[in-house]
Amino acid sequence: MENNYHVPVMLKECIDGLNIKPDGVYVDVTFGGGGHSREILKHLGKDGVLISFDQDPDAQLNKIDDPRFYFVDQNFAFLKNNLRLLGYKTVDGILADLGVSSHQFDVPERGFSTRFESLLDMRMDKQGALKASDVLNTYTEDQLHKIFGIYGEVKNAKSLANAVVTGRLERPIASLADFKRAAAAHIPKGKEHKYMAQVFQALRIEVNAEITVLESFLMQTADVLKEGGRLVVMSYHSLEDRPVKSFIAKGKFKGEVEKDFFGNELKPFKVITRKAIVAEPDEVERNSRARSAKLRIGEKL
Template sequence: MENNYHIPVLLKECIDGLNINPDGVYVDVTFGGGGHSKEILKHLSPKGVLIAFDQDPDAQRNKIDDSRFLFVDQNFAFLKNNLRLLGYKQVDGILADLGVSSHQFNEPERGFSTRFESVLDMRMDKQGSLTAAEVLNTYEEDKLHKIFGIYGEVKNAKSLAKAVVTSRTVRPIVTLADFKTAVAAHIPKGKEHKYMAQVFQALRIEVNQEIDVLERFLEQTAEVLKPGGRLVVMSYHSLEDRPVKNFMAKGKFRGEVEKDFYGNQQKPFNVVTRKAVIADEAELEQNSRARSAKLRIGEKI
């Protein structure tokens, strides 16, 4: 199932970045189709352990039958507590691939894709209560304006938000068709696909609180990685890449590095990758999703 589920991006670079100790404990916090996990297991000895996180019920179907493999049905925002429950205070390496899997995009009823007519859902965790339809039908105009502008980098975010609020007074926006009808006048001609992708990205980030979850996760990695342990994170847009880059470089998301009384920098990581690692031409030909991928690696001090 894995091949059509999700082709792992920058696979070799991720594994190299983890700098695997065969007897170590590793965490793949975005299990998905299991592509990265299977590769990590190949590098582990019988003593090694791999713990995989995924809150998506579809991902559970890809669980690996291996005594060294543990699966946690949770969002990676709860990394530290779940590792403690399993008896691990510290680990040797953590991998996160922040992209939405191609499998999720290809399942029409999940509502992630602009290609299929469906209800606007977009929940990564099907137990979650907030859907994209609810965001569109209940959020105030200024809040929608911010979401479209900040999370989607949509140029006409203000007029788009106004169109949504005006339209929903006539009838609720429940499906993709409803949404397209409501905002038809605001979609730039010839750029429909890119525009809708930006709007959908904004809704998905809001529904799943992706930036907040990412920051909570990164802060926990500094606590659970052993000294010399590696954090390997792959992101697909600047909203994700920025906090990853800042946290690895400074130990915080905004502002400058903290210093102690003696002027020594107080930060948890040394940056291994001065510039983000990106896919080469050969990989781009095989997998178009790799085009926007940026890989960053930090080593716990």
């Protein structure tokens, strides 16, 4: 099933980055179709362990039948607690492939894609309370302006927010068609696809609290990785790449590296990738999702 579900991006580069020890304990926090997880298992011996996280119930259909494999039906924001519940205080490597799986984009009723007419949902966790339609119908104009501008980098975020707030007075914005009707005057001609993708990105990040979750996860990796353990993170847009780059380089998201009394830098990771690794041209040709992918690797000090 995983082949149709989601083709893993930069598979070899991710596995090489983890620097797998056959008897080690590894975590794949974004299981999805299980492509990366299956590859990690191939590199583990009989005493190795792989723990995979995914909050999306659809991902559970891809679970792997292997005594070395544990599946955790949770968001990776709860990394540390779930590892403790399984009896692991520390691990040898953590892999995160951020963003949305091809499967989530391809299922119309999930509401992630601008290709299908559907209700605006966008919850990665189907149990989550907040849907994209709730954001559009209940947030203030100021809140919408911020979300479109910061998370979607939408050029006319202010006027779009105003159009949404005005449009929903007439009737609630529940579907893609409703949104397009309310925003029609603000969608640039000839750039509709890119514009809608930016708007959808903004809504998805808000619905799933993606940046908050990512930062919480990164902070926990510093606690759970063993010395010499690897953190391998693949992101697909600058809003994700920036905190990853900053945290691996400095151990924090803003400001400079902290130093001790003697001027030694206090940071949890050594940077393995000075520049982000990007996909080879032939992979981009085979899988368009690889085009925007950036891979960064840190080693626990």
